Amino acid sequence: MNWLEFWSKIIDSMAWPLAVVALVFLLRNKIGKLLSFKFKDAEAIFHVLEDGVNNLELLDSESENPLKEVGLRRTKASDLTLVMISWKKVQTKLDELSTLAQMKIDGPGYTRHQYRLLIDRGALPPEIYDSLTIAEDMQRKFFNGDIPITTKSVKKYIQLCNRLIEIIENSIQNIKSKGPSH
Numbered sequence: 001m002n003w004l005e006f007w008s009k010i011i012d013s014m015a016w017p018l019a020v021v022a023l024v025f026l027l028r029n030k031i032g033k034l035l036s037f038k039f040k041d042a043e044a045i046f047h048v049l050e051d052g053v054n055n056l057e058l059l060d061s062e063s064e065n066p067l068k069e070v071g072l073r074r075t076k077a078s079d080l081t082l083v084m085i086s087w088k089k090v091q092t093k094l095d096e097l098s099t100l101a102q103m104k105i106d107g108p109g110y111t112r113h114q115y116r117l118l119i120d121r122g123a124l125p126p127e128i129y130d131s132l133t134i135a136e137d138m139q140r141k142f143f144n145g146d147i148p149i150t151t152k153s154v155k156k157y158i159q160l161c162n163r164l165i166e167i168i169e170n171s172i173q174n175i176k177s178k179g180p181s182h
Helices: 003-026 028-032 046-059 066-070 076-100 112-120 128-144 151-178
Strands: 036-039 042-045
Touching: 076 112, 076 128, 076 151, 112 128, 128 151
Parallel strands: none
Antiparallel strands: 036 042
């Protein structure tokens, strides 16, 4: 093999990767607008991710009623996102309450036993226990497919979570007003 053949082989081996990189660079705007892409066994669906990102941006504005902003055209994935975000807001408030009540609970998430501990400590009103367990069960059933995901069911779930957040927020304010001696 002489030096001319050597350089020819290097150029041949680099031609396809360089052509692909150049093509992707030139068509980067068009590729970003693809709704889906399928090649052999691999498939990428971009519009579902884009819908989820758009819904998260709308919910980030801390609106009173996220359903009004999201609009009527939602997919099952976006409804599940709303359910997940609503439950996460409840868990965030419970975490804040646990910290204030000096009952910081470590672990993967809140369980019924942990709700009961917060109630026994006086950090939560006793009547909230059933609502918390119902909301937790509903969230699990939405993700398992046991409850059909409809606009009405998601709206009811969000209303339940918003009511729980109000009650937990009132408990937080009560603890803050009592001061650190509690």
